[in-house]
Ligand code: 5GP
């Protein structure tokens with residue numbers, strides 16, 4: 001896997017752009033996405049195949065494959081992802097009604113893109129347990 005580490009990344013661990021990663025390409029602007037919020041270290045954009053009236057993905061701009069790698073490497077950045085998900089929920093006006101935030105992690109959970117992402121889902125009633 002080819003990694004491109006920026007000067008600010010420090011070049012350690014996974015905090016680099018991975019050349020063949022879909023979400024790293026969205027961060028870089030090489031693949032278009034409907035961006036709804038951005039901070040220096042996080043990005044929120046609409047899912048291309050929405051499963052609810054609001055379906056936004058929130059990611060760290062640096063590449064971490066999954067929740068385990070992000071949580072063990074940079075818990076502050078994980079918190080920034082959660083805060084941005086909550087801010088987008090407010091902006092989308094789904095906070096009052098309730099919303100769901102999901103990190104699919106690993107094959108059994110159905111993770112298909114190996115750049116950690118929080119799914120923010122809302123605007124309809126959610127079922128439990130999930131499928
Ligand atoms: P996962 O299955 O890994 O939990 O979630 C990956 C999500 O990325 C899916 O909900 C899928 O619809 C979304 N996705 C896949 N390709 C693209 C893309 O090119 N653009 C956007 N905006 N979302 C994508």
Ligand code: ZN
Nearest residue numbers: 021024063115
């Ligand atoms: Zn990536």
